Amino acid sequence: MKEIRYIWGVKEAIYEEMEKDEQVVFIGEDVGSPGGSFGASKGLLETFGSERIIDTPISEAGIVGMAAGAAACGLRPIVEIMFMDFMTVCMDGIVNQIAKMRYMFGSRYSMPIVIRTPGGGGLNAGPQHSQCLEAWFAHVPGLKVVMPSTPYDVKGLLKSAIRDDNPVIVVENKSLHALKGEIPNDEYVVEIGKADIKKSGTDVTVVATSRMVHESLKASEKLSKQGIEIEVIDLRSISPWDKETVFNSVGKTHHLVIAHEAVKQCGIGAEISAVVAEEIMDELDAPIERVGAPFVPVPFNLEQVYLPDSENVVTAVEKTMERLF
């Protein structure tokens, strides 16, 4: 085992897969000699050269479209979109082209594309650099969406994403980039679509994504002191998401809280809540609670107030415990 930072997990995954497979190329703004705005490609240019580490103009739609064509012709591009908020300038490429090309062209070829992008707040970067838009992509058939929360998961999931023959959106969280964690020295991957129980418990299931996994773990410590043992499920993949793990846990705890950083309305939490209520309503001893950001843009100054945190998880857990039929 070794301890690395989250962003190094990203880099190691790219590095290892590029070494293994010549068809993998990495495309983005400032990803060459600068090594990327968050350092994900530091040193990669030196190893793989400018043919495989491609520094582009500020033209996200152009980049994503190029990745689409390259994938259709046999390459396996990884695209970095510097901030998730910038996905708004290349939605056509992602949604109308990449997500649909395989299916609409008769399922005759594959579209192995990874789009990596950091979302979320934490840098006081304001309304146009802090959004969590993953639910949009989960609403689009033909895209897989993962949201790793630890160095271990990001490395393993990114490697799976690169090997996947389908388009995968990999959503990082800026505030996790510096997070340290252990990973094996040997090669490993994390399967897309599998959740991970980050802490087991018996009283309340907390399904969390990305940064909110850590907030839920923090909440867990506080709640433990009150005698409440929550089970923290790190969803890891939001499309497809791991119904089995969630259902098993709810079947045990009979209480569910869902926590993400995105606003609640039409977020992935709504989907999970809906599916649980539809399919295993009888298992619930109390209404499901969702934790998410308030329904306003992310303000530059009040980010700390804005961001959902462990306190919100504690409150939601307590609320769902209030009532026992």
Place this chain on the structure above:
Amino acid sequence: MKEIRYIWGVKEAIYEEMEKDEQVVFIGEDVGSPGGSFGASKGLLETFGSERIIDTPISEAGIVGMAAGAAACGLRPIVEIMFMDFMTVCMDGIVNQIAKMRYMFGSRYSMPIVIRTPGGGGLNAGPQHSQCLEAWFAHVPGLKVVMPSTPYDVKGLLKSAIRDDNPVIVVENKSLHALKGEIPNDEYVVEIGKADIKKSGTDVTVVATSRMVHESLKASEKLSKQGIEIEVIDLRSISPWDKETVFNSVGKTHHLVIAHEAVKQCGIGAEISAVVAEEIMDELDAPIERVGAPFVPVPFNLEQVYLPDSENVVTAVEKTMERLF
């Protein structure tokens, strides 16, 4: 009363509001002398001239951005995006700029913009001309989203949208454009955020949007024959949506089906299902059922199989009736 087509309701709303308020302008591709791809602006150029009916290049991002600036400087632009699928090429303008400008600039001015766009299938127009993406916009704080289903509603809601000092996305459905319906001769508006009970009933609440309202009404006829009286609520606005009307109905029927044309995952149905299950779970005598499109792109050839219809509503209603606690 008079009978008009849905698309004429659109035009009448624009016409009346442009007559009343000089600040209203209409911007889009082929909207001038051609009168718009679906005829929404037929004849408007003759009345209002090319200063107010603005034919643009094929540059959706440019158009939407222009509307943003114009609204910030006192105009009240209505933008036509020809197909909802093309919203993908102008998401930045809508999401990062229009939705946020008021709030992020200190709530010191208003952003009266309407973006009209037809979504949905029905024309066999294939994967890039048939999508229902309204949930994306409902996920964005700062946007209102309406989905009128009748000539009456579209005229009234569009008029409200034009008068609203906030950005409103008006989602039409192409297959409804030719629909006829009665509207008053006198002026009226329909309030944004208010649902409409299109048919009352006692057994199951069916919350539907847009075209699925009509499918639900069709389902209602079939179900009546089996002795099941559904209450069909036309949500009309999806952000904000009318919790009160939905809750009242569920409080009466204790059964809920939600029907929309978009795919279920992370659709607006997930949100409604989640909110109902969270806030009034005790009212439910059976799990909520959602009706939505299958999780694949809209194929050119199998559109009829793809589109959710009255049969799906019937099945969902029957399923939710199977179980009575």
Place this chain on the structure above:
Amino acid sequence: MTKLSKKTMILFYTQMIRIRKMEEKLMEVFANGEIPGFIHVCIGQEATPVAVCSQLNDSDYMANTHRGHGHALAKGIKPDMFMAELFGRSNGPCRGRAGSMHLADMNLGILGANGIVGGGIPIANGAAFASMYKKTDQVTVCFFGEGATDEGTFHEALNIASVMKLPIIFVCENNGWAEFTPQSVHMTIKDVSKRAASYKIPAKTVSNDFFEIYDAAAAFVKRARQGKGPSLLEVQSSRWHGHFVGDAQKYRDKKEIDTAMKSDCIANFKKYLFEKKILNKKINQKILTDIDQEIDAAVEFARTSPLPEASELMEELWA
């Protein structure tokens, strides 16, 4: 002017005729209600796809637009396969899921028509990048209309192609109309080729004359194949019919259409062949008859091809 063998010229003529007759037949079967959705025909513009695609090998790539029948046929799709796709049949190259507006066939390097104006231009770059990366000598041709050059993707893609020196030829078929809007309403320049200077890309504007297009395309394709980078070819083309089949063109001056029809790229080519005695009435008649038969057979093939099973809907979203 490039020297072409008689046989080759007859072949090009045949290809142009095939496209025109195919479009005419499509208008007919569409009017019958046999084809769902909407279709955009390229009658009047046949010279460009044939002149440009004749420079290409099967392994070269081509991306095109909603008005894409001519390009697909010129790039080598068989009429029966083509028709089956437009009829939405399961045996079409896209299993009928794509139809006219998204037709693709990677076996022939056809990257796909596109329902999004400007949507295909960055994708074409990707194909060009892939072949450059693999160090093959493949080139990519990307067709689009003058209307598409107002989209941001046109700009981004040409800049990227220039920076990366991609082996790609951008071909703008300037037919003067974007749906119901004439060029003068949506841009202030006349020659779209001027836009290439923003990226230091060589460019040329040619008329709708087959040989002019052919020569310019040959030079640009050669350039790309030699690794010298992208270029932009603009053809002053003309659209005879409506934007889509069923559009009565009420917005358009009859005289303008008449003028366009008078300088028919096919008629001019035919006249040349007759003058040069490459073609005579008899051969011409045979060509027309053969193509009629071929097209009738394609329609019949499509009509009798299996409609998709409902179960196909959910098949193979994922690789």
Place this chain on the structure above:
Amino acid sequence: MTKLSKKTMILFYTQMIRIRKMEEKLMEVFANGEIPGFIHVCIGQEATPVAVCSQLNDSDYMANTHRGHGHALAKGIKPDMFMAELFGRSNGPCRGRAGSMHLADMNLGILGANGIVGGGIPIANGAAFASMYKKTDQVTVCFFGEGATDEGTFHEALNIASVMKLPIIFVCENNGWAEFTPQSVHMTIKDVSKRAASYKIPAKTVSNDFFEIYDAAAAFVKRARQGKGPSLLEVQSSRWHGHFVGDAQKYRDKKEIDTAMKSDCIANFKKYLFEKKILNKKINQKILTDIDQEIDAAVEFARTSPLPEASELMEELWA
């Protein structure tokens, strides 16, 4: 060269000094951790905002970018209000919700800095359209960097401005760098002004010399005010510091920075003023001292301004 009164020239000099000293102070307080988020300073580029905005009235509009402090100050924002916004205080023009990267003040025609590269360009068109529509003689100035001209929005917006003949002046501050990437990596042309030809928009490239910028801007603003349409002004500017404060510019040749610093737009202007005896040491010292005081006061104002209440978060999303 335009004739300017001594008083005016002193004013311009003062404005440039104010911007530079403000940026220097910001680097200091940012390093202290007093300003959240990140900030982009425009040291080295001060001539452009001052020369351009001096052509404008309060009622004229201006849209700018992440590197927007200079533009906002030149367009008339008071240092204390400016600083309060950057400190995230409730009494800032945007209630502290915008900060550096989105600062706007519609009372001064400041449409807003923008966190999205290229995001502000179409918005500026909208302001220009509004004033044209209302038949005022307002003009709009839109600032952006050379990196932004690779975005599709640049292309779409310039084309629209041309077609609509909007009263707008596009000003590209070409500082040679987009984040950590030099211009040559992301475009193959040198003069961004060449891109205006795609839209038949008059354009000019000038050096970082105040008077050159001033004269070119004056002509273009006059043109716009007379209803003659849009124009593009490119300034060959230079960025002395990192992309954001804290960026150590390891990717950049020291010599290049030294060269840039040697042709300092402010030093050159000052030299001219000294030579022409418009400025002397005494006046200069007073200007510097006054501005130091003004800036200190602004920082003090911001520091002592109220932090937002948590309850403000949910206030007035809707009008």
